[in-house]
Amino acid sequence: MTAAALWTSAEAEAATGGRSTHPWVASGVSIDSRTLEEGDLFVAIEGLNQDGHAYVKAAFERGAAAAIVRRQPGDLLPGMPLLLVDDTLAALNGLAAAARQRTGAKVIAVTGSVGKTGTKEALRLLLSKQNRTHAAAGSYNNLWGVPLTLARMPIDAVYAVVEIGMNHAGEITPLARLTRPHVAVITTIAPAHLEFFDSVTEIADAKAEIFQGVEPGGVAILNRDSPHFPRLIDCAFMSGVERIESFGRHPDATARLDKAALHAACSCATATFAGEQICYKIGAPGEHWVMNSLAVLLTVRAVGADVGLAALALADLRAPKGRGERHRIAVDGGVATLIDESYNASPIAMRAALAVLAASPPEGRGRRIAVLGDMRELGDRSAELHAGLAADVEAAKVDQVYAAGPLMRALYDALPPRLRRLHMETAAELIANLQADLRPGDVVLVKGSLGSRMGPVVDALCARPVEPAEAD
Ligand SMILES: Nc1ncnc2c1ncn2[C@@H]1O[C@H](COP(=O)(O)OP(=O)(O)OP(=O)(O)O)[C@@H](O)[C@H]1O
Ligand SMILES: [Mg+2]
Known part of the structure; x- marks a missing residue:
């Protein structure tokens, strides 16, 4: 193993109260067999929708050093090191407490x-x-x-x-x-x-x-x-x-x-x-x-x-993907700017993003375009909190609003008609119109909660390659 040792079987036994079938050394920890790296210790978490025990074999196929399990999965070969515990989440917490302690x-x-x-x-x-x-x-x-x-x-x-x-x-x-x-x-x-x-x-x-x-x-x-x-x-x-x-x-x-x-x-x-x-x-x-x-x-x-x-x-520092990352995107006749805020949305984050749009001057005949998806997890006050952003959209000097989702309808309806370009039930339904509409110099903000699926809108707008000379 080339990576540094993070956990040995003896340390993990002491941290979790479990029992290892073989000695092992792991260089990392993972709870997801899809992203597990070679040498990781796989912890089979029993989650809301998935039971990690179903993926122990897959974890070993990707190179897991060992797996923490509550029961022995039926499809394992002998020789695959297991740490047997009563509760795998408690075991992960045990590792965490020991890591913090040391x-x-x-x-x-x-x-x-x-x-x-x-x-x-x-x-x-x-x-x-x-x-x-x-x-x-x-x-x-x-x-x-x-x-x-x-x-x-x-x-x-x-x-x-x-x-x-x-x-x-x-x-x-x-x-x-x-x-x-x-x-x-x-x-x-x-x-x-x-x-x-x-x-x-x-x-x-x-x-x-x-x-x-x-x-x-x-x-x-x-x-x-x-x-x-x-x-x-x-x-x-x-x-x-x-x-x-x-x-x-x-x-x-x-x-x-x-x-x-x-x-x-x-x-x-x-x-x-x-x-x-x-x-x-x-x-x-x-x-x-x-x-x-x-x-x-x-x-x-x-x-x-x-x-x-x-x-x-x-x-x-750069704004991370989905939280303000900027792209130059190809549009008919030239290049526009895209602000990717597709990861997350709440009223305060929406206002922050609109303020950034306000501070981003379009070039030439370009416009400010806001493509907004539902802000989720807002409970009973959801409609009021959506509609309450209308003044912020106007203050941000937005020229056109594309809106998606049942919750964003409340904001769309609260906007002056000159700003309303299109509302659809889903974000995907906006893409074709938006692509046809965009012109060089536009600045486009795409924002919504992750679950409103604005990410595919960003992907679609970024799909056309920009000539290197125009990419900035
Ligand atoms: N201080 C702030 N005030 C308002 N908006 C902010 C602030 N900091 C970040 N944001 C915006 O809030 C959104 C979420 O940012 P970030 O992912 O960092 O938050 P988080 O607290 O980690 O969210 P989550 O609860 O989803 O983990 C982004 O759109 C980001 O630009
Ligand atoms: Mg976060």
């Missing part, structure tokens, strides 16, 4: 209604330039993703960044206690994932559960501009977190934004950090990235890394 890393946990993955990726970018950094894959932030992230943590990591999310009250507490962060960041509190909550205050309380895991002497990093800030501080104190730092425009923020110049593809920020002014460029556009960058730099400082170097590295 690491010397400074551990950061990021939660919030939006911006968790973006903040986590920014921290990965900045901290990995300074020292060995482990960070969650993708948006792994739930009861499987958090223990998996911890179980994957290399022994020699110096920094670890864990994303923690939730849909219900009570979900963050066990994940935070497992993670035991030195630094807990709450990006912002907003109506997103509202389905199982009666109010945004309840969301704030649920996010505040993160403080219950913070290590003694640890730091909470909070949004000073949020109306929920006083409540979050109270929750932090009640959980024994005494060190609180904040970011925002508020004059008392530890990291205070003095000025932001928002351009089409980047921003420049001037901020005062604990009394010292710094100026830096953020290579992803939008005020929301400026705000996230303040939280990121406070976090960098809290884990003892170099803030100056980190601020310089923010220029290399």
